[in-house]
Amino acid sequence: MSRNLRKVAVITLFPEMFRAISDSGITRRALEQGLLELTLINPREFSSDKHQTVDDRPYGGGPGMVMRVGPLALAVEHACERLNVRREQAWVIYLSPQGQRLGKAKVDELANADTESCQQNLILVAGRYEGIDERFIQRYVDEELSIGDYVLSGGELPAMVLLDALIRKLPGALGDELSAQQDSFETGLLDCPHYTRPEKVGEDEVPAVLMSGDHKRIELWRLQQSLGRTWLRRPDLLEALALTELEQKLLDEFISQHNG
Numbered sequence: 001m002s003r004n005l006r007k008v009a010v011i012t013l014f015p016e017m018f019r020a021i022s023d024s025g026i027t028r029r030a031l032e033q034g035l036l037e038l039t040l041i042n043p044r045e046f047s048s049d050k051h052q053t054v055d056d057r058p059y060g061g062g063p064g065m066v067m068r069v070g071p072l073a074l075a076v077e078h079a080c081e082r083l084n085v086r087r088e089q090a091w092v093i094y095l096s097p098q099g100q101r102l103g104k105a106k107v108d109e110l111a112n113a114d115t116e117s118c119q120q121n122l123i124l125v126a127g128r129y130e131g132i133d134e135r136f137i138q139r140y141v142d143e144e145l146s147i148g149d150y151v152l153s154g155g156e157l158p159a160m161v162l163l164d165a166l167i168r169k170l171p172g173a174l175g176d177e178l179s180a181q182q183d184s185f186e187t188g189l190l191d192c193p194h195y196t197r198p199e200k201v202g203e204d205e206v207p208a209v210l211m212s213g214d215h216k217r218i219e220l221w222r223l224q225q226s227l228g229r230t231w232l233r234r235p236d237l238l239e240a241l242a243l244t245e246l247e248q249k250l251l252d253e254f255i256s257q258h259n260g
């Protein structure tokens with residue numbers, strides 16, 4: 001019987017940034033409910049000099065600074081103590097532009113880690129500066145993950161993206177379990193359009209089907225809109241899906257209406 005992810009430690013020079021998930025919304029409620037245990041560890045506490053240095057100039061010259069092995073290594077070891085696990089019972093993820101792209105499959109894998117899996121206990125490393133000493137990566141990092149091909153100021157926002165995606169997958173995190181299934185990408189399709197009051201915005205009215213009260217028609221319309229949007233905006237996602245006969249019929253109808 002698989003048990004979901006339970007404990008995450010984040011190694012970060014800016015722990016205060018993680019108030020964005022601990023202090024609001026679904027993630028705050030999940031943490032308060034104890035669905036997940038989040039521990040923030042600042043590597044500066046493990047520096048060896050009175051200036052609490054965690055970085056140094058790069059060998060070979062070049063711009064910027066590089067994070068040193070020492071404080072990061074001690075921070076990982078401390079994280080294992082705080083998670084009450086041995087090193088081999090934890091999974092260390094370094095958020096970096098050099099990592100594998102974070103997608104639905106990886107989120108699902110981490111969120112549904114089996115009871116015996118070391119991925120039950122995650123240690124996320126959020127780097128800063130030009131990067132971290134390669135020897136830390138070789139000795140302590142199990143996996144590098146990227147949220148996209150752009151450089152950010154640090155790994156904190158990517159770590160929060162991963163945490164938010166993981167927490168939403170935990171049983172009980174979403175009040176209305178159904179909304180998890182309807183979340184884009186849970187079905188493999190993009191989400192349908194949504195509307196709420198007022199009925200008219202300028203000359204724009206709500207699609208009549210949504211005002212009909214005919215729940216079956218509304219369900220079909222929403223599915224057709226998801227299929228059509230995915231066809232228009234992310235055909236790559238569509239290629240990965242085996243559509244049912246009904247879905248193919250709805251999509252064909254959408255395409256012929258689109259092409260007029």
Ligand SMILES: c1cc(-c2cnc[nH]2)ccn1
Pocket residue numbers: 095096097127128145146147148149150151152153154155158
């Ligand atoms: C993950 C990490 C990063 C990143 C970390 N530090 C600067 N950029 C960018 C994209 N995905």
